[in-house]
Amino acid sequence: MLNDMISNCKLCLQIKNLRRSHIIPEFIYKPLYSSEHHKMIEIKEGLPGLLQKGYREELLCQDCENHLNVNFEHPSVEIWKTLTSQKASKTITVREVRDNQQNRALVFNGIDYSTFKLFLLSIIWRVSISRHSYFQKVNLGPHEEKIRQMLLSINPGKHYDYPCIINLLSESAFTPIYIPKESPRYEGHRSFRVLLTNVMIWYVISSHSEQADINGLAIKENGSLVATMLSPKKVALLRDAIDLAKNTDIPDYMFK
Numbered sequence: 001m002l003n004d005m006i007s008n009c010k011l012c013l014q015i016k017n018l019r020r021s022h023i024i025p026e027f028i029y030k031p032l033y034s035s036e037h038h039k040m041i042e043i044k045e046g047l048p049g050l051l052q053k054g055y056r057e058e059l060l061c062q063d064c065e066n067h068l069n070v071n072f073e074h075p076s077v078e079i080w081k082t083l084t085s086q087k088a089s090k091t092i093t094v095r096e097v098r099d100n101q102q103n104r105a106l107v108f109n110g111i112d113y114s115t116f117k118l119f120l121l122s123i124i125w126r127v128s129i130s131r132h133s134y135f136q137k138v139n140l141g142p143h144e145e146k147i148r149q150m151l152l153s154i155n156p157g158k159h160y161d162y163p164c165i166i167n168l169l170s171e172s173a174f175t176p177i178y179i180p181k182e183s184p185r186y187e188g189h190r191s192f193r194v195l196l197t198n199v200m201i202w203y204v205i206s207s208h209s210e211q212a213d214i215n216g217l218a219i220k221e222n223g224s225l226v227a228t229m230l231s232p233k234k235v236a237l238l239r240d241a242i243d244l245a246k247n248t249d250i251p252d253y254m255f256k
C-alpha cells in the first residue's frame with residue numbers, strides 16, 4: 001500500500017509497517033465533538049484551531065497498536081467514564097471526602113491498577129515520542145525507554161514509580177486537551193501535566209520519587225485513587241484552557 005511506512009516501531013523496536021497511531025486515545029476526545037459541527041478542538045500554542053480528527057502519527061506496528069488497545073485502552077474506558085462523570089460504575093465506587101479547610105476530594109475504589117496506570121503512562125509516553133510541535137514541550141528523556149519497557153512487558157511498577165495523580169474539575173466547564181508549556185518541579189521532581197477534558201493528570205517523572213509526599217495521591221496497587229477537586233476559576237492552567245476553548249467555534253451550550 002502506498003500509505004504504508006516501514007520503519008522501527010517505537011514500542012517493540014522491530015522494523016514493521018507502521019500504523020497511523022493516535023497520540024491521545026480517541027475516546028478521550030469524544031466530549032470535544034459538538035453535535036452541530038462534528039468537529040474537534042485542538043488548542044495550539046495560543047492559537048485555537050479546529051481539526052476534524054485527533055492527531056495521528058506513524059508510531060506503532062499493528063501488533064503494538066493491538067497490545068495498547070487490548071491491554072490498556074479498552075479496559076480503561078469504564079474507568080475514564082467514572083472519572084469524567086464523577087459517578088460510580090458497576091465495579092468502581094466513589095465517595096467524597098473533605099479536609100479541615102473544606103477542600104474536596106473524590107476517593108475511587110475498584111480501579112484495575114496495572115491497566116489504568118499503564119494506560120496513563122502510555123499517553124505521556126506517546127506525547128513524548130511524538131514529533132508534532134504541539135507536544136515538543138514534553139520530553140521524558142531516559143525515562144522514555146524505561147516506560148517503553150514497562151508498557152511492553154505490562155509492568156506497572158509500584159505506585160511511587162512514575163506516580164500518576166489525578167485532579168478533577170469541581171464545576172462543570174468545557175475544557176479541551178491542553179498541555180501547558182512549563183514543566184513544573186514538584187518537591188524537586190520533574191513533572192508534566194496533561195489536561196484531558198475535565199481530568200488533569202500529573203505525572204511525576206523521576207527515578208527517586210519513592211519518598212515524595214505526593215505519592216499519597218497516586219493511583220495505588222489496591223485499586224484506590226484520590227482525586228482532588230479543583231475549581232476551574234482558581235487554577236490558572238484550567239482558566240487558560242477554558243478561555244482558549246471559548247475562543248473557538250464551539251456552541252455556547254457546551255459550556256453550560
Ligand SMILES: [Zn+2]
Pocket residue numbers: 009010011012013014016060061062063064065
Ligand atoms: Zn511494534
